[in-house]
Amino acid sequence: xxxYTLTNIEEGQKLLKESYDxxxxxxxxxxxxxxxxxxxxxxxxxxxSLPQFSRSTVDxxxxxxxxxxxxxxxxxIPLKIAGEIPIGVESKAVLKNQECFEVVTGSMLPEGSDxxxxxxxxxxxxxxxxxVYRGLHEYENLILKGEDVRVNELLFKKGHRLRFQDxxxxxALGMDFIQVExxxxxxxxxxxxxxxxxxxxxxxxGEIRDINGPLILNRLRAIRGVEAxxxxxxxxxxxxxxxxxxxxxxxxxxxxxxGGSSIGAKDYALGIIESLGHSLFHGLPMRPGKPTIGGIxxxxxxxxxxGQPLSCYFVYxxxxxxxxxxxxxxxxxxxxGTLQRNIASVSGRLDFAPVNxxxxxxxPIFGKSGLLSPLGKGNGYIExxxxxxxxxADSDVDVYLF
Amino acid sequence: xxxYTLTNIEEGQKLLKESYDxxxxxxxxxxxxxxxxxxxxxxxxxxxSLPQFSRSTVDxxxxxxxxxxxxxxxxxIPLKIAGEIPIGVESKAVLKNQECFEVVTGSMLPEGSDxxxxxxxxxxxxxxxxxVYRGLHEYENLILKGEDVRVNELLFKKGHRLRFQDxxxxxALGMDFIQVExxxxxxxxxxxxxxxxxxxxxxxxGEIRDINGPLILNRLRAIRGVEAxxxxxxxxxxxxxxxxxxxxxxxxxxxxxxGGSSIGAKDYALGIIESLGHSLFHGLPMRPGKPTIGGIxxxxxxxxxxGQPLSCYFVYxxxxxxxxxxxxxxxxxxxxGTLQRNIASVSGRLDFAPVNxxxxxxxPIFGKSGLLSPLGKGNGYIExxxxxxxxxADSDVDVYLF
Numbered sequence: 001x002x003x004y005t006l007t008n009i010e011e012g013q014k015l016l017k018e019s020y021d022x023x024x025x026x027x028x029x030x031x032x033x034x035x036x037x038x039x040x041x042x043x044x045x046x047x048x049s050l051p052q053f054s055r056s057t058v059d060x061x062x063x064x065x066x067x068x069x070x071x072x073x074x075x076x077i078p079l080k081i082a083g084e085i086p087i088g089v090e091s092k093a094v095l096k097n098q099e100c101f102e103v104v105t106g107s108m109l110p111e112g113s114d115x116x117x118x119x120x121x122x123x124x125x126x127x128x129x130x131x132v133y134r135g136l137h138e139y140e141n142l143i144l145k146g147e148d149v150r151v152n153e154l155l156f157k158k159g160h161r162l163r164f165q166d167x168x169x170x171x172a173l174g175m176d177f178i179q180v181e182x183x184x185x186x187x188x189x190x191x192x193x194x195x196x197x198x199x200x201x202x203x204x205x206g207e208i209r210d211i212n213g214p215l216i217l218n219r220l221r222a223i224r225g226v227e228a229x230x231x232x233x234x235x236x237x238x239x240x241x242x243x244x245x246x247x248x249x250x251x252x253x254x255x256x257x258x259g260g261s262s263i264g265a266k267d268y269a270l271g272i273i274e275s276l277g278h279s280l281f282h283g284l285p286m287r288p289g290k291p292t293i294g295g296i297x298x299x300x301x302x303x304x305x306x307g308q309p310l311s312c313y314f315v316y317x318x319x320x321x322x323x324x325x326x327x328x329x330x331x332x333x334x335x336x337g338t339l340q341r342n343i344a345s346v347s348g349r350l351d352f353a354p355v356n357x358x359x360x361x362x363x364p365i366f367g368k369s370g371l372l373s374p375l376g377k378g379n380g381y382i383e384x385x386x387x388x389x390x391x392x393a394d395s396d397v398d399v400y401l402f
Numbered sequence: 403x404x405x406y407t408l409t410n411i412e413e414g415q416k417l418l419k420e421s422y423d424x425x426x427x428x429x430x431x432x433x434x435x436x437x438x439x440x441x442x443x444x445x446x447x448x449x450x451s452l453p454q455f456s457r458s459t460v461d462x463x464x465x466x467x468x469x470x471x472x473x474x475x476x477x478x479i480p481l482k483i484a485g486e487i488p489i490g491v492e493s494k495a496v497l498k499n500q501e502c503f504e505v506v507t508g509s510m511l512p513e514g515s516d517x518x519x520x521x522x523x524x525x526x527x528x529x530x531x532x533x534v535y536r537g538l539h540e541y542e543n544l545i546l547k548g549e550d551v552r553v554n555e556l557l558f559k560k561g562h563r564l565r566f567q568d569x570x571x572x573x574a575l576g577m578d579f580i581q582v583e584x585x586x587x588x589x590x591x592x593x594x595x596x597x598x599x600x601x602x603x604x605x606x607x608g609e610i611r612d613i614n615g616p617l618i619l620n621r622l623r624a625i626r627g628v629e630a631x632x633x634x635x636x637x638x639x640x641x642x643x644x645x646x647x648x649x650x651x652x653x654x655x656x657x658x659x660x661g662g663s664s665i666g667a668k669d670y671a672l673g674i675i676e677s678l679g680h681s682l683f684h685g686l687p688m689r690p691g692k693p694t695i696g697g698i699x700x701x702x703x704x705x706x707x708x709g710q711p712l713s714c715y716f717v718y719x720x721x722x723x724x725x726x727x728x729x730x731x732x733x734x735x736x737x738x739g740t741l742q743r744n745i746a747s748v749s750g751r752l753d754f755a756p757v758n759x760x761x762x763x764x765x766p767i768f769g770k771s772g773l774l775s776p777l778g779k780g781n782g783y784i785e786x787x788x789x790x791x792x793x794x795a796d797s798d799v800d801v802y803l804f
Contacts, residue, residue: 032600036620050774053607055596057710057772059666087638087668088595090607104668105661105709106596108608119666148773155778163804164620165777168711171600171616172774193490194457194508198434198573205455205492206510214573218438218566222626230435236489264461264521266489266506307507308459309570333735333803370459371550372452372574375567376557401735402565 004263004283004290009350009386012319013329015280016294019301020323023253025181032170035162037224038180039327044156048173049146053090054109058141061100061122062113065136076123076131085110100130109142116141149173161225161327184324187229187252188216189244191259191269192307193236211372212258212305212312219316226324236260238268245272245297254301254320258312261304262291269293269304277302285349285386288369289315310369314352314381334398335380337362343391345384354378357399378402406665406685406692411752411788414721415731417682418696421703422725425655427583434572437564439626440582441729446558450575451548455492456511460543463502463524464515467538478525478533487512502532511544518543551575563627563729586726589631589654590618591646593661593671594709595638613774614660614707614714621718628726638662640670647674647699656703656722660714663706664693671695671706679704687751687788690771691717712771716754716783736800737782739764745793747786756780759801780804 007015027041056062063079071077084102085091093101095112103109103116118141121134149155149169156166162180170178190213198209210233220228229252234244241260248255260269270293273279277297282304284292288311293304303320305312322329340363345351354365354374362382367374380401384391391397409417429443458464465481473479486504487493495503497514505511505518520543523536551557551571558568564582572580592615600611612635622630631654636646643662650657662671672695675681679699684706686694690713695706705722707714724731742765747753756767756776764784769776782803786793793799 033616033619036623048605051610052605055610057770059664059668086595088597088608104666105664106594106610143770143772147770148775163778164617164624165715165774165804167620168613168617169774169778172611172613174600174603174605174611176601192508193488195490198576199578201576203450203454203576206490208453208457208508209574209576211570211574214435215566215570217435218569221438222566224624262461262507264506266461313567331737333737335733335735368459368545368549370545372567372571373550376565376571402567 006283006285006290007281008285009318012281012284012294016301016319017323017328019280019294019296020254020327022299023301024299025184025253027179028182029177030180032167032176032178035178035180036164036167037226038162038183039225040156040158040160040162041179041181043154043158044170044175044178046149046151046153046155046173047175049151050149050172051143051145051147054145055143056103056105056107056109056116056141057143058116058118059104060116060118060141061130061132062095062103062109062116063100063132063136064095064097064113065115065138065140067098068117068132068134068136071132071135073133076133078125079130079132081128081130114138183225183227184254185227185229185252186220186254186256186324187231187248188213188256188258189231189248190233191236191241191257192233195233195259197233211309212307215309215313215372216256216258216316219321220324223324236266236268238271241268242272242276245276245302249298249300252300254303255297256303256305258305259307261293261306273297273302273304284315284319286314286318287346287349287351289318289352292319308369309372310354310367310374313375318352332400334400336360337397337399339364339391339393339395339397342393343384345388345390347387347389350386351384352381353384354381355399357401362397362399375402408685408687408692409683411686411688411720414683414686414696418703418721419725419730421682421696421698422656422729424701425703426701427586427655429581430584431579432582434569434578434580437580437582438566438569439628440564440585441627442558442560442562442564443581443583445556445560446572446577446580448551448553448555448557448575449577451553452551452574453545453547453549456547457545458505458507458509458511458518458543459545460518460520461506462518462520462543463532463534464497464505464511464518465502465534465538466497466499466515467517467540467542469500470519470534470536470538473534473537475535478535481532481534483530483532516540585627585629586656587629587631587654588622588656588658588726589633589650590615590658590660591633591650592635593638593643593659594635597635597661599635613711614709617711617715617774618658618660618718621723622726625726638668638670640673643670644674644678647678647704651700651702654702656705657699658705658707660707661709663695663708675699675704675706686717686721688716688720689751689753691720691754694721710771711774712756712769712776715777720754734802736802738762739799739801741766741793741795741797741799744795745786747790747792749789749791752788753786754783755786756783757801759803764799764801777804
């Protein structure tokens with residue numbers, strides 16, 4: 001009889017992150033607008049300032065702030081309109097003392113001005129004079145040249161994952177192509193003699209359509225910068241599976257196998273990983289999810305995931321998803337709620353339970369790990385900490401929404 | 403002088419949700435594996451049971467549980483092996499009293515069995531006999547026919563948005579094509595005489611490359627089931643903008659315009675919405691983000707978003723993103739942290755501040771709403787509630803991570 005030696009979750013994550021960081025990635029030149037979620041392959045310095053000129057952020061009059069001192073709703077300060085600066089054009093205007101220029105949001109500001117009074121705080125007199133009913137301070141209602149980004153500033157380091165706001169910033173600086181790592185190719189093989197493809201219409205008794213492949217592939221498809229690779233189904237045959245792994249490694253950077261990760265007679269995943277590469281761990285103190293293998297083959301990350309759908313999902317979510325989404329195991333956002341029923345657990349393992357969150361009420365959804373439907377009946381899950389023997393009704397819990 | 407009459411945030415959201423729900427959507431037949439994030443256009447009933455046969459969830463022996471009563475680590479109960487049931491094949495085997503069948507995970511169970519003893523809890527004697535060192539209860543280590551899904555069960559109602567686990571469930575039931583609403587087409591027009599495309603290499607002084615278009619488009623691109631439509635840039639010219647809106651409405655279900663949503667001389671958005679359709683509100687008590695317009699033209703949702711990047715982003719995030727992501731304004735997941743500095747606010751408006759969250763410490767990132775970089779320097783944001791005049795250092799805050 002074989003026994004697991006469990007690796008604790010944090011140690012397992014550390015091993016996986018190291019392996020993930022060491023995966024060799026190709027580099028490509030990519031259009032900035034198609035680079036969301038991609039990882040920079042170069043440090044990025046600003047080639048320009050943003051903005052390249054000082055500009056108004058309101059409709060009003062460009063002024064010298066000290067000319068407006070003392071202005072208030074009961075005391076209008078008179079200034080002479082020296083001209084108008086339309087938007088989108090270069091202005092060579094120079095502001096003189098006691099003068100102002102009419103501007104709109106986005107107009108370039110005249111030399112000599114240091115603030116803009118909003119049109120709402122002025123009154124236009126007949127002729128070319130206004131009254132300013134407010135005292136302004138320096139740099140009010142404008143953006144200085146380079147205030148958003150200074151030319152030559154280091155914007156992002158190599159390895160940074162591009163977020164929506166980073167794409168907008170690089171675009172604004174005219175960087176329409178950038179060097180990034182190619183998308184991370186994550187593939188999954190479903191194993192099992194009873195497993196047939198989703199496209200098979202009429203099942204024979206004894207057959208079951210693939211669940212874990214679509215489950216994980218659709219989780220991966222929600223991540224920008226990741227390419228989900230469907231590697232199909234391989235029967236429980238050691239040679240076929242080994243051949244499948246060798247071929248699949250050509251198409252993937254991370255290879256997942258679902259099923260065959262336990263310690264039974266037909267559980268080939270560990271043997272294959274250890275013959276082609278080496279294993280990092282076998283067995284995690286989590287439930288569901290214990291029969292999990294981490295390994296490396298040819299510098300690529302290879303995981304044996306449990307065949308039970310709930311187990312497969314929670315291992316993916318806890319051990320892999322954070323790496324693919326942001327490259328590390330950061331704290332995960334949650335909503336707070338109150339547990340409506342007791343949940344039993346066992347000290348010495350991290351338990352996961354699907355739950356339904358509704359307006360602060362958290363109801364556990366009980367079901368065997370071999371089922372898929374508990375994930376669908378819920379809208380999130382909770383974790384029961386390692387050293388707890390359960391959670392009592394009325395406990396405050398963190399719910400991780402799907 | 404024009405003044406806003408502000409619409410409170412919840413009332414604004416209610417108006418937007420009503421309009422969103424009323425948008426007429428086309429229906430299409432879609433491959434299940436390409437349907438993540440799409441909204442069902444039909445009620446879905448299960449055409450099959452899942453699984454279609456009772457199956458083992460472990461490697462071991464199918465037994466009748468009452469035959470094992472009294473078994474324990476110190477008392478093995480003898481049973482006769484009547485045969486083996488391989489995985490993936492139909493079995494007509496019938497279990498008799500005091501017998502068992504050898505099975506693996508996924509094997510169909512013989513008639514007459516009601517539980518499976520794990521191989522770890524047995525000992526194989528010479529010949530065809532085992533000892534069972536455990537008393538089993540009914541339905542242990544198996545999944546009954548229909549335990550995951552019963553045939554004809556209502557699985558999802560029309561209007562349900564398909565999540566990864568729903569796709570896996572429908573696939574497992576052999577439903578490889580489904581009726582869904584076509585993707586929601588959300589387009590954005592950037593307006594402003596000074597705005598030029600990101601692709602323009604060399605700027606003239608007075609010009610600035612588009613920020614809000616890429617910012618919102620890349621936010622939209624992260625949402626499955628949404629098609630982000632780049633509608634380009636239109637100059638501050640009432641006729642050109644009106645023509646652009648009319649043309650853009652043919653390509654979109656939701657039309658966003660950034661800039662021109664305020665009350666200045668060149669702010670045409672409100673006038674155009676009111677001449678082609680009608681407005682729902684003009685002005686929201688949020689900062690940044692006040693100059694926001696909600697409206698409807700030809701049954702489509704049309705929004706005037708502020709031109710300042712931070713304002714544009716926070717209005718999108720608060721008022722629109724939840725509708726596109728899940729169709730309603732549900733509670734948003736957050737991480738808890740402690741504010742490191744005071745933040746001032748004004749009672750009577752909802753304030754948004756970009757922050758950096760690092761290991762429980764939350765540092766506000768100060769910057770004018772006309773800047774983009776505060777979004778990039780942070781990794782999330784906080785809200786300062788409507789009736790608060792600020793938040794003090796050491797307050798507990800909820801951080802919404804980007």
